[in-house]
Amino acid sequence: MRRELCPVETLYVPQRSRAVLSCTLDGPVDTAALAAAFDAVTAEQPTLRTRIVPVEGGGHALEPLPEPERPRLTTRPPGEDAYAEELNTPLTVGGPLARAVLIGEPGGHTHTFVLTVDHVITDGHSAITLLNRLWDRYGERLAAGSDNDAEPRPPAWPAPVSTLLPPADEADTAAYLKRRVEDTQLRPVQLLPYDVPSGGGPDHRIEVARLRLNLDETLRLRTAARTAGLSVHGLIGAALLLAVRRRMDGTGSRVLACMSPVDVRSRLTPPLSAEVMVAAVTAHLHTLEVRPDSSPHDLARELGAALGDHIERGDHFREMRIMPDVPRHPALQMGTVINTNMGAVSGPRLPDGLRVTDVRLVPAREHYFPQAGRSPLMACVTTFDGRLAIEFPHHTACFSTDFMAALRDEVGATLLSLTAGAGSPRTPEQTVTA
Template sequence: MRRRIARSERMYVSEIRTQALQICVVRGGVDAGILDAAFTAVLAEAPGLRSRLEKDGDDYYLSLLEPSELPRLHVRRNEPGARLEEYNKPLHLGGPLARAVLLTGTDEDVVMFGVDHAISDGRSATAFCNRIWQRYIDIQSGGYSAPKPQQQQWPAPLEDWLPPRSDAELDAYVQERLERAEGAPVASLPFRAAGSLPPVPAESLMTSRRLRLTESQTTGLLAFAKHTGVSVNGLVAAALLAAVRAGLPEELADHRLSSFCTVDLRNQFAPGLGHEAMVPMVSWYRDLLHVPAGADLVKLGHLFSTELRAGIERGDAAMEMQALDRLLPHPQLWPTSLVLTNVGRIDGPPSPKGLKIVDMTKFPLSSRWDPERGAGPLLASPATIYGRFSIEMPYSTQCFTTAQMDSIHDHVRDSLLACADRAPGSRR
């Protein structure tokens, strides 16, 4: 029993692997036995979570792991550097596509769930995390009974849900993208850590810089966005793009910035497919923008949101995936300044009896970056969870320096707080 990896999923099966991480901070003392049982129960609910990726000729396939190969909860002390070490443990080709880690502490525990992007997107990864905590509650209360074994099929890939396109339609879309790319070149942040001495330790390759607002600051930001008629996503994208502009060398002042925004296609093309279906159902929308120093964030946010909305309504995100083989040979289409994976406002997972999940964050994490490229995009994953807005900015310490990411963090934070202070009724 196996399923061939579709074209839309093939990009996740390269040498560089990515996974969706969900991290919960929990008070009250997590029961490792119950958490392991809950993780095992959720694995049984979807064949993708019990699968491996294997190569057969020129193709890749999902095939089921043997029962003895299924992942189990990994438990260790939350000692200094433990979380960073776990960030840098990729899901290897041929091994399990999901993992669970419990970092035990004195006052708080940290629980990490990871799932390979070859079988998940942001929504399904969130549902995966929530289901594990719900099973924890069910097992804890004695109300859980394992479902009867039944034949399960992997969900159909994204391509099967999209409307058919003719060669003429795809060629016309590629030509439109090429015409859109003409003009000033695209700038990306320089990799100031590349080639630095001493070498970056192997255990410190991937990390994330987090920006987090308080509940009152989040309320102010939402109120300002509503008052100005710009979406929070647009406002945040504008702040991130302005921070990228501020981090560029002066000689790139005439360059444009490009944004790649992930677009979830479930609601648009597969409304009957639940969020719990473990299959990537995302594409992206790429935009090119002139972002001068000191740009008006409201105007830039409006422009960003308007263009994104129009692109989605035109079906650009679907066409990006359907025309991918035609787009890839054109290198001028891919330079990127910002990759934005907007999680939006979501409810955090339920807290089991005796526990309190006091924080949750989620973001995609790559197994490797390429410092030899010399420059690259800022990755940002904004979300509002438990009433607090945050942005995770995962990066490689072989590419960006701590000072660079601190500067980006401070620039974006100052921009967003300035907006929150201008909200109606706010106290300056």
Template sequence: MHRALCPVETLYVGQRSRGVLSSTVRGHLDTGALATAFDEVTRDQPSMRTRIVAAGDGFALAPLGEDERPRLSTVTGDLREAYARELNTALPVGGPVSRAVLTSAPTGDEHMLVISLDHTIIDGHSAVAVQNEVWNRYRALVEGRTGAASAPGGRQQAPRWPQPISELLPDTGRADTAAYLQQRVEHARKHPVHLVAYDAGEVDDPHIEVVRLTLDDEHTTRLRHTARRRGVSVHALICAALLSAARRRLDGDEPRTLGCLSPVDLRSRVSPPVPALRTVPAVTTHLQTLEVATDADRYELARTVHTRLGDFVASRDYVHEMRITPQIPGNPTLQLATVIATNMGVCPAPRPPRGLELVDVRLVPAREQYFPQAGRSPIMACAVSFDGRLAIEFPFFTACFSPSFMRTFRNELHAGLVAFADAAEPAPAPAG
């Protein structure tokens, strides 16, 4: 009944990272139907109703008993306070790897669903798919369409575990992977990256916070136009703006070696492709180092990021990168970056039924240990576009970076992206 974690998934056990999905709606909500919808999803996604347990030299997912499986919790209170509380509530090893909490405003006309999912069982795409599936099931229930049938006698069926993504990748040969690892270790040794120093100092109540950058429809569209005209991706433009903002927080004007870490989705790169709703972490990373001066040309930075990432994917080095993931704890510089730029691209937003208005939707990564004693670290930016509007989330720990520091960094990035957007060619005038 247990499902052993592959070496790549095992790495996430130590990282204690998770995805926090939130969707805020306005209108009348049937709490019972939403609880049933969440039950249906956890029944169909066996990984969501497990705990992490030790298994030999590694770890495994163990099914929870029926009385232990996650259920929708409902509370009444301030939505902002509830969100901050969920952002700071861990998913500890040994407990359920998923949690869902619905907070309703005292007035009863606004509600926020927060779903937290351990990174051991999800990546960004599957986390979004889980959130959307809960709303799909809810919509079907309140519209009178029959939900999936319960297991016979109300008993939980045996899990049908999703296969780890590392088992779906082609075999590259141990010698080739060893050579790739050696090359990566040597490059990291020759090109150590600079990190941004913490500014928070002593903090009485250290906790996770998040600042957010959003672009409206027009600026998001214009940013895409600029990317197309320059022959780069929106992700590359975001990375260039991040690197420029980070460089301004380092001393001197001369070029400094900065690192940019980008996730690479593997779901579409295996055969057959892995559906978004299959709850496995199906992602690896690409780290590149760049020499960045205070007056660096941001379009050149974007072009470099875009080209290198494209070459990494085209050469299928992402297979080697996935294979060497278990070596990262012994070689942490393999993922040491000045900025971490995740980019989910354009994602579908939840579709509540008629009578409920979707007010907001967010995806924020969080973890349990930010190591303030290190004195410096990468800055993380999580970009995702719901309904065509770009949002970038900056989660941080207040014992590392102060809220004012992160707001200033966010504002600089916003100005940089708006400048990119404003450089787009104007739309043609309507005929006539």
């Protein structure tokens, strides 16, 4: 049995993009119970037990994996590069679309759990929901104190989100595409130049520069945004654009663009549950003039108003309908910065004796094109349990660790400066991880 991918899902196949979720744990972990919990969630979600296969005549489909190839929890000892190796391990076409790994010493009290899911079958909201459901199942198994080997359900494929959109007039969609293409041609967007010479060697890999605010700083940033009549998302977009613009030549304006992924599942009628494992996201691209000394508040206000108007007009549905045209017109999604934001969400809830000290969501992919000389800046924004973090994944054949650390620090300084009226800012936690 197969389920063909829709044109929107097919776009993700060559990208080989994936969501890498992780949580750092303090306390003992029952590995057998965690393995059973992972089996339980894969039994509940048929797409987690599939692989991508080509379809005769073109395109791709999901096909159930043979039972021996189903994803299972694996363990590995701790090490300096353990998380980095998981981040840099791909999910290949033809193989499992999910991977779960527990890093830590058997019987130890410090672990890192890493869950990787292919973007073809997930988005940020469903990936986070999957992580939390896994730990719910873990707690239930410990509480039951007995075997609970789940049998996989027969495939019941979730429908592609592109088939759930409201009715549309083909002429309206064609006119929207024409207008979008013309706009990208009239105002070509500048990208962030790489600081690493072209032609890097085989030792290059994905690394992540991370900015993390504490609870008080996050609250003050939200308060500052609300007081100014702005969104946190808009302020972060402004800080990102300014950091990028200051790394370009000249003192005048440059045409930059902020791409904001837009959740579709919550805007369907009826809304689609975050438990449904499908990619249910499109994007809004807003182009604007940015100077090195532009006002963060002015940029945030423009970004917020443009995103609000985009959704009010229903353009997020139009964007999903034209996504199959992106390969022919890549500028349709060519942002100078990609500012994702999952909003405020809860992390895993664990049984007594086990505590989560950190939760992360990092996007990764296989192809970073160092030969291009420049690219968008990816910033993945999450707020788990009241703490805002921005992950800056990058490939070291394009951007050096020092370059990304300096950019991260500047974004952090800009955001904290905006909270000055809500208290005394301190230096946020700033880390670079591989």
